[in-house]
Amino acid sequence: MAEPQPDFLHKIIQRIDLRTGKDAVQARQVVARELKARGVSALRVTRFATAVSEIARNVIVHGGGGHFTVGLNAATSYLDVECRDRGRGIPDIEQAMKDGFTTAGGLGRGLGGAKRLSDRFEIETVPGQGTTVRMSAKI
Numbered sequence: 001m002a003e004p005q006p007d008f009l010h011k012i013i014q015r016i017d018l019r020t021g022k023d024a025v026q027a028r029q030v031v032a033r034e035l036k037a038r039g040v041s042a043l044r045v046t047r048f049a050t051a052v053s054e055i056a057r058n059v060i061v062h063g064g065g066g067h068f069t070v071g072l073n074a075a076t077s078y079l080d081v082e083c084r085d086r087g088r089g090i091p092d093i094e095q096a097m098k099d100g101f102t103t104a105g106g107l108g109r110g111l112g113g114a115k116r117l118s119d120r121f122e123i124e125t126v127p128g129q130g131t132t133v134r135m136s137a138k139i
Contacts, residue, residue, distance in 0.1 A: 010075065016068040018083070024056035027068045027081075031137075034070065034079055038139045048079075048137040051117035054110050055083045055133045063087030063131060078120065078136040089127040097123075 014030050016023055032049040052068075059066040063085025071080050090096050097112045115121040120136040 010073045012071045014070050018056050018059045018068050019065045024053055027056040028053040030070055047117040051114040052081055054114045058110055059083050059085045077139050079139050080136045082134050084132045086130040089129055090125040090131055091127055
């Protein structure tokens, strides 16, 4: 797994182990609180918090758990989030990003939806080693 990018997560705000649904809720709440504190509109807070919730849930359900880190990058004016797991990885990212694709019987809007709800979004995966999703909201 690659380490966080140099322009990512300059000031760590919080780290959370993602093991249960409660942890995903906590990740969502942290992001919402930080964005609200910086004057981001309620709509943008909801959109990004929803994206974070989806990815955190994916880490738990598909990746077997992992880690969530939220940080502030004052140099770029972004609130950055990184979610990592050590799961089986995603065999075909392009397919997984398409609306309607699902491996768990859901609506299949998770990864693509999270990307649309984020200002920046990137995903790295290594089959058999895990997945890292980095996403950001402009503050």
